[in-house]
Amino acid sequence: MATSLHCFNCNKELTFPGNVGRRDECPHCRSDVHVCKNCEHYDVKVYNECRETQADVVREKDRANFCDYFTPRKGANSAEDKKAALRAAAEALFKKK
Incomplete structure (x- = not known):
């Protein structure tokens, strides 16, 4: 079964x-893949930044x-997507007419 993530x-x-193995690397930027920031449980808002x-x-x-x-986290970097969506919503809300 194939595993995919961003x-x-x-x-x-x-x-x-x-x-995903511990030694696997991203072929594009050579970053480690088996890291907290690629995990579904990673959350900066909780203790130890992990929901597990x-x-x-x-x-x-x-x-x-x-x-x-x-x-493995599913989808793209959701924190960045949420930040961009919130910024767009705020700009639309406070947009001068």
Whole structure:
């Protein structure tokens, strides 16, 4: 079963023939792929920036790690998309006529 996700660094779509390995790298920017910032559980608003309560503390969120709870994030960098959408909505709301 193929695994696909978007790189946290360059936002390009990546596809792997199986699970993402700890040593896998993005072929476009050479960033590690098995990192917190590419994980479904990554959330900057919660304790330890991880929604998985049993995961070990990882200090470097953009470096390869051994987390057993890693789940590839689906879709593009959602934080950037939300930020752009909120900005557009605010500009539309306060737009001078």
